[in-house]
Structure formats: structure tokens, C-alpha cells
Amino acid sequence: MSEVLLSIDPAVEAPSAAPSAASATGVVQPLSQAVRGRPGVIVRVAGDLAGQGVLDAGELERRLLELGFVEGARVEILHEGLFGRDPIAVRLDDMRVALRRREARAVEVRFEDSAV
Amino acid sequence: MTATVLQPARIALVGNPNSGKTALFNALTGSRQKVANYAGVTVERKEGLVTTAGGRVLHVLDLPGTYSLRARSPDEAVTRDAVLGRLAGEHEPDVLIAVADATNLRLVLRLVLELKQVGRPFVLALNMFDIAQRQGLRIDLEGLSRELGAPVVTTVATRKRGIEDLVAAAEALFVAHAEKANIWREPTAAEIRAAHGQAQQIMRSYVRPAERPDTLTGKLDGVLLHPVAGLLILLALLFVMFQAVFTWATPAADLINDGFGALGGLIGQIVPEGLLRSFLTDGLIAGVGGVLVFLPQILILFFFIILLEDTGYMARAAFLMDKLMGKAGLHGRAFLPLLSSFACAIPGIMATRVIDQKRDRLTTILVAPLMTCSARIPVYTLIIGALIPQRNIWGVINLQGLVMFGLYAAGILSTLIVSAVIQRLFWRTGSEPFMMELPAYKVPDAGLVARQLWQRAMIFMSRAGRIILPMMVLVWALAVFPGPPPGATGPAIDYSFAGMIGHAIQPVLAPIGFNWQMSVALIPGMAAREVAVATLGTVYAVGDVEGAGLSALQGLLHAQWSLATGLSFLAWYIFAPQCVATLGVVKRETNSWLWPAVMFGYMITLAYLASFATFQAARALGWG
Numbered sequence: 001m002s003e004v005l006l007s008i009d010p011a012v013e014a015p016s017a018a019p020s021a022a023s024a025t026g027v028v029q030p031l032s033q034a035v036r037g038r039p040g041v042i043v044r045v046a047g048d049l050a051g052q053g054v055l056d057a058g059e060l061e062r063r064l065l066e067l068g069f070v071e072g073a074r075v076e077i078l079h080e081g082l083f084g085r086d087p088i089a090v091r092l093d094d095m096r097v098a099l100r101r102r103e104a105r106a107v108e109v110r111f112e113d114s115a116v
Numbered sequence: 117m118t119a120t121v122l123q124p125a126r127i128a129l130v131g132n133p134n135s136g137k138t139a140l141f142n143a144l145t146g147s148r149q150k151v152a153n154y155a156g157v158t159v160e161r162k163e164g165l166v167t168t169a170g171g172r173v174l175h176v177l178d179l180p181g182t183y184s185l186r187a188r189s190p191d192e193a194v195t196r197d198a199v200l201g202r203l204a205g206e207h208e209p210d211v212l213i214a215v216a217d218a219t220n221l222r223l224v225l226r227l228v229l230e231l232k233q234v235g236r237p238f239v240l241a242l243n244m245f246d247i248a249q250r251q252g253l254r255i256d257l258e259g260l261s262r263e264l265g266a267p268v269v270t271t272v273a274t275r276k277r278g279i280e281d282l283v284a285a286a287e288a289l290f291v292a293h294a295e296k297a298n299i300w301r302e303p304t305a306a307e308i309r310a311a312h313g314q315a316q317q318i319m320r321s322y323v324r325p326a327e328r329p330d331t332l333t334g335k336l337d338g339v340l341l342h343p344v345a346g347l348l349i350l351l352a353l354l355f356v357m358f359q360a361v362f363t364w365a366t367p368a369a370d371l372i373n374d375g376f377g378a379l380g381g382l383i384g385q386i387v388p389e390g391l392l393r394s395f396l397t398d399g400l401i402a403g404v405g406g407v408l409v410f411l412p413q414i415l416i417l418f419f420f421i422i423l424l425e426d427t428g429y430m431a432r433a434a435f436l437m438d439k440l441m442g443k444a445g446l447h448g449r450a451f452l453p454l455l456s457s458f459a460c461a462i463p464g465i466m467a468t469r470v471i472d473q474k475r476d477r478l479t480t481i482l483v484a485p486l487m488t489c490s491a492r493i494p495v496y497t498l499i500i501g502a503l504i505p506q507r508n509i510w511g512v513i514n515l516q517g518l519v520m521f522g523l524y525a526a527g528i529l530s531t532l533i534v535s536a537v538i539q540r541l542f543w544r545t546g547s548e549p550f551m552m553e554l555p556a557y558k559v560p561d562a563g564l565v566a567r568q569l570w571q572r573a574m575i576f577m578s579r580a581g582r583i584i585l586p587m588m589v590l591v592w593a594l595a596v597f598p599g600p601p602p603g604a605t606g607p608a609i610d611y612s613f614a615g616m617i618g619h620a621i622q623p624v625l626a627p628i629g630f631n632w633q634m635s636v637a638l639i640p641g642m643a644a645r646e647v648a649v650a651t652l653g654t655v656y657a658v659g660d661v662e663g664a665g666l667s668a669l670q671g672l673l674h675a676q677w678s679l680a681t682g683l684s685f686l687a688w689y690i691f692a693p694q695c696v697a698t699l700g701v702v703k704r705e706t707n708s709w710l711w712p713a714v715m716f717g718y719m720i721t722l723a724y725l726a727s728f729a730t731f732q733a734a735r736a737l738g739w740g
Contacts, residue, residue, distance in 0.1 A: 058305065062186065062303075063551060066184045066186070066308060070312045072316075078337065079337060079341040079342070079343075079435075081436070081439050082344060084439065085343075093222060094219075095220060095222070095223070096333070096554035096555075097552070097553055098434075098438075098552050099551040099552075100549065103551060
């Protein structure tokens, strides 16, 4: 009932970042820039958004997916570390997951209203 | 004719981390389990036996937790290879048990869909089902079973509920022999997404969300993960932990010491004076005692570590420490192995297998011995007691305590600096991504904690004991042979092999302020750091360094060593690789002599430089 969002077909969703935001209300932002306590829905997971890291983009993407960062999942930052507000602990559907903001750049989230 | 022996079956437990898999393994096999290593790799292999109602023996293998068969760490590779029947030296499992936390099904359902492709028959165990019921979570078991094409059993591992049903289901699958072709291959991102969609679909059809979801975890996290309060609580916790390790362990360690001392005395009365008595009391009994004496500290430390893991707090500690560890180029998870290294680098190095990436893991292994392990404590205590005055500065701070703190701080600081240097300069990589589930908090099960503690103790005794004991006997031999010539006046060790080596290397150690007695003590001190104390007792001919002997030795050192020499010796022990057991375990973990050699080289260089700087600076200050 509450989680009516079906997992979005990646073939349709993946190629471009911008159009998905236009199709619904709200603002699309990387999870790394999200504000604590503001819930949203993941619209896109793409490893190359995180830039060059230890893992190649495809591997990062698969790891995020395996941990439940998948299009359609509800996400919200619950806690932030003391130094540089990093890492972050997020609610991911019914789970809690910790990650660094660096990797959180690979997750794009639609937050409902643009005002905080 | 009824005595036909039923063919035994091989069962493997697979599941996400934090699914209660270890508890389930424990409930299934009870005390009939043994811990070893997989051939060729250093991942722990836990196997146990269970007998079914019909009398069939099941060999149950507890595989490392994973979110995917696509292995990312050595542990997960074991799980993948075992499931696929590719693991060297292992038979493929006949039946898999997929273990799921019933309150957290989404990710494990995706893993189950992967398992299904393997084609091996499996049963899904919905563990922690009591918590699911308490939360008002409804699961259509029949529907789920139909959808997955596998039996579904509910279990409460900690109360041993559902265990018989699970065993019966596994046995039935074994008898049915319903194997299919293996069509598993590493999924692509698109396939993982598709599987998630399918898992989501299954969730929607057969699982009704919890009416009373767990709110305690959120409330606790509000405090425990608070940027300031959370860190303070973690520090307070660590403080209590180390207080306990050092204060609670002392009476037990004293008891062990006294017991072995008394045993040695008893043998001394029975066996006549001579080589045999010397071997029995100074070689063998002292050797066994030297292994056992560390057990109290290790047990107390692991008691806390297991408790922190089983409550779910360990993941929070890693979260809180990640930034600091990240500064050193390490992963938040390196916190646990490094913390363990405070007791002993050996379990610490063995615990590095929780780190996914090979380079991060190697770095952590290389720096773990820099953390101040408990074997350094006797050395530190001896030297501090002998040379640092027992007085307070500013009325409140105990000077001896301050020096001890300084030694610990130097250990931690050098650990962080050396790892940053290795990560940045040698590997030239950033650190591995830090991503981990923060599991719901749980009340730990007393029986499970006790069993894990027992296993840790056994692992320590067999692995460390097997190396330390022969080394102790070797050291005894080095110090005893050849015997002194007739009419000799000095202590016997002066004429022995150890004495010869000590005298030979002494010129090299002169610039760092070491006399020949210290140089001699370094040789047997290679067996284990604390052995140096006993050897100093021998070369200074005070005999047994327990009780009165220890004060006598401290008095002698006070009279004969300068403060500069004492400080230099302390600086040496911060860095020096004075432990063959550590080097041995590094060889086993990295499967190469290269890394122990690198470790030995860099540590002894640092030790020499630190001692040289300390000695020369102290002399310049007039402490020579």
C-alpha cells in the first residue's frame, strides 16, 4: 500500500539523469548531498556518478544493488558522523545501512517537496 | 538387519550476515562441532554433526555470511565455492539451508533466488521467527514455499524451536535427490535489479509488513550513533573494556602462575638436580605456563568483542570509527582487528578477514603488531617499575601510569601513521568503500556467547600454544647449552649459545644503549615478548621472576641501568617484531614468506631508529 513504487526498469531509467525528475514532482539529488531526516525514493543507481574510486563503476553499482540500494527503495539519512558529517547511516526500506558520502554519490534520490 | 547405516548427508548453511546463522548452527549441532581452517585459505571452517530422528548423520557446514554468491572477500569466495562444489578439499553439499532473519527478508530473498539457480535442493529457515511474530509480521509460509519451490521452516535458534522440523526437511530433500542443473553465473547489474524486482514481488504477495516494527533500534541509535554522545559512549566502553582486561585478568593470571610455580616446585622435589629437572621445570612447565597465562586476558577481551558483535553494536563502532580509520587509509572494519590486537596481534591478524579488499587487509595485517599487545605489559611493567619514579605530577597524575599511557599512545599513533604511509605511498590507492548493514539490536544469547568464547580459547591454545611451547623449549636449550666450564664464576647463560649471540650483536646495539644482558634477552625474547623478562631474570641470576624475584630484578635494573637505557628499551619494544608466533600467523594468512619478511624488516628498522633517537635524546637531557 505504502510502497506502491515498483522497481523501475533500468533499461528505461538508466540512460539519462534529467528526464526522470521532470516526470514527477520533487527534486532529484545525489544521496551524498541529502539532508538528514528527509525521506525520498531512489530513482537511479549508477556507479559512474561516484567518480573514480577504488572500485570500478560497475562493481560499485553491483555492490550498492546487493546491499539494497535499488531503484524504488525508500531512503532517508538517519545519522551522520562527527567529522565532515561522514559517514552516513541511512534507513533503506526496512533496513539500516552505513556508507560514506563518497559512495552515496552513486545513488540519486527524489525528495518529495523541494522545500526543506 | 536393522543395522544398515544410513548414508550421511552434507548440509551447508548459507545466509546474510546477521541472520542468526551462527545461532542456528549452534542449535543444530550443539557441542558436536569443530573449528579448523579451509585447506589453502585462512577462512575458518566450522563443521558440526547432527543426527536425524531416523538415525542419519548430517555433516553441517557453517559458511561465512554473504549478500551474494558474487564473492568480494576471501570469506565470501569460500561460501561461493562451497555452494558450487568447487572448493578444494571439500565435498559439494547435498542440501543447502538458506538462513533468513524473518524480520528482514528482502535481501535474503534475492540471495535465495541466486541459490535457486545453483540447482541444489535447499530449505529456507525463517529464523528469529519469535521476533517477527512479536512485531506482528505475517508471512504466508505455504505461498512462499510454493513460489520458491522449496520447503520453508520457521525457527527460533536461540530457543531451539523448529530445529527438528528443519533437520527433517533437510533430510527429506537429501532422500528425494531432486537436483537440477546448475545455471548460476555472476549476475550483471541488470540481473541484480531484476532479481530485486522479483524479491519485491514475492514480499508483496506473501509478507504483510510488521504491525509493530522494532522502534528500539531507532531509539538506541539516536543516542549511540549521535556524533558526540555516540563517540563518548564508545570511548567509555573501550575504557571499561581495557580496565576489565587488565584488572580482572590479573588474579586469574596470578593463579595460573602460582599453580605452575607450585608444580615446578613439586617436580623439583621429586626429580634430582640436573638436566632433566631443568628441562621439566624451566623448559616444559614454564613453557606451558607461558602460554596459559595469557588466557585470562584473551578470554575477557573476546568476551567483550563477542558481546559487542552479538548485540549489533560492533557495526556501530565501525561506523563511529570509520572517519578516523579512513584518515589512516583504512576501512572502518579494520577497527575490530586492530582492537583485538591490544590483547594479541595473532587473533587480530586472524580477524582481518572481515576486510573485503586484499590491499586493505594486508595493510591492516602489517600494522596490527604495532598495537600494544598484552605480551608487552610484563616488559613495560618491569622497566617502568625499575626506572620510573613512583610519584605524582600535579598531585593527581601518576608518573608511571603516564609513561604506560605514553607507550600505548605511541603504539596507536604509529599504527595509524604506518598504515597511512603504506596505503598512500605504496599502494597509491584510496580506501575500500565502507558499506555495511547496521543490524537491529538484539539481546545476546548466553549459551552462544559461552560457546564462541570457548572456541576462541581453544583456537588460541592450539595455534599460539603450538608455536610458543617449542620455542620456549628451544630458548631453554639455547640458554642451557653448552654448559659452563668447570670453575666458572659468572651465570651459566653467559657461556651458552644465547650468551654468545648476545655478545656478538652487542656492538650493533651499543649506540642504542643496550648492554650485553639486554642483547642476550632479545634472543629468547623472540619467542614471545614477555620471555625477555624471564631471561633478564636468568642473566642477572635472580632466578624466578615471580614475586620476590621480580622485585630483586627491578632493584638490580634500578642500580645497573641508566634511565636512558631503560627508555631506549621501552622504545624498542613499541616497534620490535619480538614475536615469532606473529610472523608465523602472517605467513599463514598471506600464504607467503614475503609479508612476514617485510613486517620483520620495517619493524626492526623502526625499533632501532626509535631506540637510537630515545637513547641519544635522553643522554642529551642528562639521563644517561
